[in-house]
Amino acid sequence: MNTRESTFLLQAENLVKRYSTTLAVDHVSLYVRPGECVALLGPNGAGKTSTCEMLEGLLTPDEGTISICGLGYARNRREILELIGVQLQETQLYKKATVRETLQLFASFYRSSEDLNGLLSATHLNNLENRRLEALSGGQKQALYIACSLINRPRLLFLDEPSAGLDPEARRRIWALIGQVKQSERGIFLTTHYLEEAEKLADRVAIMFEGRLAAQDSPAGLIRTYCPGAVWGFSLDASAETLSAQRDYLKLHLPWLHHGVETQGGCELNSLEASKQIQELTVVARQKSIGVHSLYLRQSTLEDVFLKLTGRRLDETHQRH
Amino acid sequence: MKLTSVIELTKCRWREFRREPSAFLFVLAMPLFWMLILGFAFSEDAFEHYKIGMLAGKTELSHQMESLLAHQKGLELVVGDEESLVSLLHRNEIPLFLKTEGHGLSLTLNGTHPDGEKARRLVDETLQTFFGHVETIPMRVERLHLPHARYIDFLIPGLLALSLFSTSLFGTGMVLVSSRRENLLKRFAATPMGSLDYIVSHILGRYLIFVLEFLVVLLGGSLLFSFRVEGSFLSYLLVSIFGVATFTSLGILCGSRARNTGAYNGLVNLLLLSTMMLSGIWFPRHHFPLWMQRLSEGLPLTALVDALRAIAIEGAGLTSQIPQLIILATYTVVCTVSAKILFRWY
Numbered sequence: 001m002n003t004r005e006s007t008f009l010l011q012a013e014n015l016v017k018r019y020s021t022t023l024a025v026d027h028v029s030l031y032v033r034p035g036e037c038v039a040l041l042g043p044n045g046a047g048k049t050s051t052c053e054m055l056e057g058l059l060t061p062d063e064g065t066i067s068i069c070g071l072g073y074a075r076n077r078r079e080i081l082e083l084i085g086v087q088l089q090e091t092q093l094y095k096k097a098t099v100r101e102t103l104q105l106f107a108s109f110y111r112s113s114e115d116l117n118g119l120l121s122a123t124h125l126n127n128l129e130n131r132r133l134e135a136l137s138g139g140q141k142q143a144l145y146i147a148c149s150l151i152n153r154p155r156l157l158f159l160d161e162p163s164a165g166l167d168p169e170a171r172r173r174i175w176a177l178i179g180q181v182k183q184s185e186r187g188i189f190l191t192t193h194y195l196e197e198a199e200k201l202a203d204r205v206a207i208m209f210e211g212r213l214a215a216q217d218s219p220a221g222l223i224r225t226y227c228p229g230a231v232w233g234f235s236l237d238a239s240a241e242t243l244s245a246q247r248d249y250l251k252l253h254l255p256w257l258h259h260g261v262e263t264q265g266g267c268e269l270n271s272l273e274a275s276k277q278i279q280e281l282t283v284v285a286r287q288k289s290i291g292v293h294s295l296y297l298r299q300s301t302l303e304d305v306f307l308k309l310t311g312r313r314l315d316e317t318h319q320r321h
Numbered sequence: 322m323k324l325t326s327v328i329e330l331t332k333c334r335w336r337e338f339r340r341e342p343s344a345f346l347f348v349l350a351m352p353l354f355w356m357l358i359l360g361f362a363f364s365e366d367a368f369e370h371y372k373i374g375m376l377a378g379k380t381e382l383s384h385q386m387e388s389l390l391a392h393q394k395g396l397e398l399v400v401g402d403e404e405s406l407v408s409l410l411h412r413n414e415i416p417l418f419l420k421t422e423g424h425g426l427s428l429t430l431n432g433t434h435p436d437g438e439k440a441r442r443l444v445d446e447t448l449q450t451f452f453g454h455v456e457t458i459p460m461r462v463e464r465l466h467l468p469h470a471r472y473i474d475f476l477i478p479g480l481l482a483l484s485l486f487s488t489s490l491f492g493t494g495m496v497l498v499s500s501r502r503e504n505l506l507k508r509f510a511a512t513p514m515g516s517l518d519y520i521v522s523h524i525l526g527r528y529l530i531f532v533l534e535f536l537v538v539l540l541g542g543s544l545l546f547s548f549r550v551e552g553s554f555l556s557y558l559l560v561s562i563f564g565v566a567t568f569t570s571l572g573i574l575c576g577s578r579a580r581n582t583g584a585y586n587g588l589v590n591l592l593l594l595s596t597m598m599l600s601g602i603w604f605p606r607h608h609f610p611l612w613m614q615r616l617s618e619g620l621p622l623t624a625l626v627d628a629l630r631a632i633a634i635e636g637a638g639l640t641s642q643i644p645q646l647i648i649l650a651t652y653t654v655v656c657t658v659s660a661k662i663l664f665r666w667y
Contacts, residue, residue: 056511057511058507058510058511058667078513081511081512081513082513084511086508086511086512088504088507088508088511089504090503090504091503091504091505091507091508092503092504092505093505093508094333094336094337094505095337096336096337096339096340096341097333097336097337101332101333101336104329105329105330105332105333106512108323108325108326108328108329108330108514109323109326109509109512109513109514110512110513111513132340
């Protein structure tokens with residue numbers, strides 16, 4: 001193979017994509033190293049699919065450059081397509097074909113292909129090889145689509161929302177499968193709107209919101225940078241009428257409460273001094289006979305990072321769409 | 322082009338057709354359905370009963386013949402002048418007419434009328450019974466080859482053309498639209514498979530289905546209605562293959578951009594219904610007003626139907642159908658080039 005060796009399997013600089021007046025992708029830069037799984041995390045409509053399709057060569061960026069294993073789409077499109085594997089969202093393959101026939105079809109497109117029996121058992125499809133696609137469940141279909149994307153032993157694998165629309169059990173199976181296909185030399189680029197998926201699979205997470213990358217780091221790094229310490233919260237033993245008065249009183253005596261977020265019955269905070277703050281809250285509440293109904297303390301998650309960076313919860317942004 | 326890709330893609334196309342009972346039945350059963358409904362609806366009554374002509378004459382022989390044939394069971398005699406009889410013969414309303422010539426008879430027979438031979442045999446038998454086997458009356462036979470009389474013979478080449486037309490638009494074109502809608506084309510675009518391989522597989526798949534369609538219409542017609550191709554069978558087949566090329570490129574053109582299957586269906590139905598009427602699939606075009614006839618002459622379906630009918634009914638040779646083949650070839654080229662320009666994968 002005449003591909004120039006590169007430290008990056010994927011390197012994209014300042015990608016821009018406009019649809020008439022809206023800026024779908026706004027100067028996004030991404031990279032994937034061998035053996036690395038990178039997740040592009042964001043709500044629906046954040047520009048993830050547009051970004052992914054530019055990287056797969058299906059959409060031409062308005063600005064910016066893309067290099068895959070040192071090659072560019074303009075001159076080496078066919079060569080790149082031999083090197084990558086792609087799973088798209090909402091694809092319907094031939095309904096009347098069987099699992100094996102579908103894999104044979106995809107195998108015929110490439111110069112070299114994976115051993116079918118090995119691939120069938122690796123993707124747990126060996127008992128279904130003679131079943132038609134129309135008779136497969138959502139999870140089985142998704143496993144087949146991933147198998148199709150692996151047929152050419154790709155060096156870089158693109159998975160666009162690999163577990164969208166699946167039930168929790170099927171989703172866990174797909175995650176286990178993706179975990180298996182991670183190899184030392186293979187890079188994986190996936191998009192997702194599930195925090196858990198990004199946390200479980202990704203070595204590095206890029207958070208995308210309204211066309212821009214808000215941050216890019218390992219899950220632990222993101223938490224360390226944006227939400228160090230712990231998250232804790234409380235709810236008050238108060239009626240709807242007295243709640244805001246009590247909350248205002250507490251804020252007056254506990255200035256750090258201003259950094260928190262109001263929840264239904266109380267407040268939530270991300271803080272390095274959780275235990276000290278909890279003690280102070282208990283003291284002030286007792287003085288004024290304010291009843292604290294419940295109290296919790298937990299580690300920060302990517303969800304907290306997302307909230308901090310975008311001002312919204314990921315599931316809230318989904319309800320809007 | 323990569324042969325294995327083309328073969329695998331063609332296999333997939335074939336499976337989608339073969340394993341979809343409704344598509345399979347639709348393509349195969351529709352022409353037979355129309356053939357049965359219309360064939361029987363418009364067929365002459367099934368009893369052995371022939372209408373024949375007799376030239377009015379003043380001789381004793383002609384009077385004798387008139388009364389003899391008029392009373393023969395199974396024959397209906399029309400007596401008239403030569404001009405009206407010839408016209409009846411050309412309009413296929415009678416298979417033959419008789420006239421007296423001195424002491425003999427002359428029989429003018431339309432050799433391509435399906436009842437021609439049977440009616441002639443009945444006339445022979447009637448005369449032989451009357452005159453006796455030995456001293457039978459001398460008869461001169463003039464055999465004409467006029468177009469088929471039966472509606473079914475007119476209908477069957479039309480049904481073949483219509484079937485080739487609708488399967489291309491609803492099959493090939495529709496598959497492209499739904500594959501685009503379901504992101505299958507986009508998925509293929511993300512593989513090294515070339516676009517030519519994909520299009521060639523559609524054309525090959527279309528010809529596989531064509532073999533079935535052709536056989537069904539031909540065998541159905543010949544077994545149910547003793548349809549036969551008067552001209553060369555090879556010409557009939559070649560013209561059909563030509564037609565499939567035209568309609569496949571038209572189907573690909575129609576499906577070159579659309580994503581919405583509902584809208585595509587509407588468009589194609591409109592195209593299909595109007596073309597079907599204009600091209601005279603069901604009824605001869607000479608019933609239409611002149612402007613409509615002119616309009617329909619430029620349509621590919623008309624060209625195909627006319628060529629198939631000329632070969633099947635009149636026994637025309639392939640060279641006489643060159644104008645029709647030129648129309649078909651022109652459409653093929655125009656549609657292919659336009660499809661190439663307009664085509665989008667996703």
